[in-house]
Amino acid sequence: MARIAYFGPEGTFTEQAARILAPDGELVPFETIPQALAAVRAGTTDGACVPVENSVEGVVPATLDGLADREPLIAFAEALLPVHFSVLTRPDTEQIHTVASHPHALAQVRLWLEEHLPGARPVASSSTAAAAVAVQAGEYDAAVTAPVAAEHYPLKVLATEVADVRDARTRFLLVRKPEHPLPEPTGADRTSVVAAAANRTGALAELLTELAVRGINLTRLDARPSKGNFGEYRFFFDFEGHVAEPRIGDALAALRRRCRNVRFLGSHPRADGVRATIEPLADNHDFTDAAAWVAAVRKGELA
Template sequence: MRIAYLGPVGTYGEQAARQLAQLEDLAEPILLPQIGIRAVVEALASGRTDAAVVPVENSVEGGVTACLDALWEHSDLAIARALVLPIRHALLGSGPLEGISEVLSHPQALAQCSQWLDDHLPQALQLPTSSTADAARMVAGSRFRAAIASQQAGLEHGLEELAFPINDVAGNCTRFLLLRRGERSCEGPVASLAFSLHSNQPGALLEALGCFAHRALNMSRIESRPSKREMGEYIFFVDLELPEGPGPLAEVLIELQPLCEHLAMFGAYPLTNLAVSQS
């Protein structure tokens, strides 16, 4: 089983990929690091890998827009499983904390540690990278650069742990998706879908959301993204809780279809929350 993930080695994406492979009982998976979330999804869509692991939402910074956009573009892909992974950032480097003038990391990690950086390294320049592990690789050997990354990334690149944990919110966690090609399941406690409406008219979104409400289906997440075709046109991403099985989901899709210009159902799937089990 070949699984694409946001690399290089040592990212939280790699941790999630290993955990998801274990949950799926995949023996000896081959993990293939990619540069950028879009590349992770493309590796699966093109058939170069059998699965892909992508971050879709962070508890502090919200939705990962690159993932949402990629899912919409490849609506033939299915979500097989989800994992909520606790995120514990470390400041890693090769020199003393007081000598650090540049901090490198993925933009989401920089944002998740912004208050700590303001308090402890207010003069340091913050530089974005493609991943947290890539930041760790780039600062190795430097006396004035540090990276925000996982403790595992520090071990991989021989870096000292200058501070840990440095994330502003103790309960920081990220939800990762395991994507595969093929049929989308309707069995599972959570389902994800996305839709765009025929037109931007008063009450159009309310009517669509009413399909969920009168079946007592709780939306655990709703997020909008611009369609990129014209101003004011949006795509809505929704996660639904399915406590009573797949029946209400099938009914909702039938009722929702005529209200939508496009409707993509990414599947129903199990969700494992490691952030709760480790708290």
């Protein structure tokens, strides 16, 4: 895998995730998530690394919408990063009067700043990496950044693992065009689809029941307004399992039958390694045995 687009600039959490997901790749920063995805669709890069959800902030709408619209892209792998920040200063800085970062990052270290840099004034920047650039240029005294930023800028690391909320994590996806072979099932996989359900009472309950009656465990559900159809929603489902499994294939066929629009967004190993819950009478053998019985009935061999 040669060139991987990522939501930049250099020195952000997404670059850090891209290094994990494509250790040998040539990483190419793009200014926005839509631009990174467009690079894959255009064939300019072989893949793209983008954030998909954060345990504090929720989903990343630009990624979900970017996968649901235009030509299909498939998530082939995921990475889970703890949201710990580093605080960087110039080597000669003694007094810290100003601390720059993206407003989201500043919000996530507010208590730490009050305790450790009580006099410092927070200043907004367009990204955590832009804050490092501004500190390097002498505009501000300190920057709150992703840990990887310390490798890009000749700044001193004042503190690491800074975060008000313990256990905050961001999940990232590596997406590619659908022509690549899917990763093999591992028993600890995640499958993602987006479906536009009919706008009527009970439509979503019916879709979830198709998963539930097959013993499939949902790991995430997001409703997003459909672009151009105000008041209409599409649903992003993540559930345990791999499309190669009979039980998952059976469920996807049911979703396809019920939805005017359903798009497969990928099956890949979970970064946390959690194995699928298999309900009684709902493992893959149960599904293949049942299908074999119907085939035998049709041939007159069993009843």
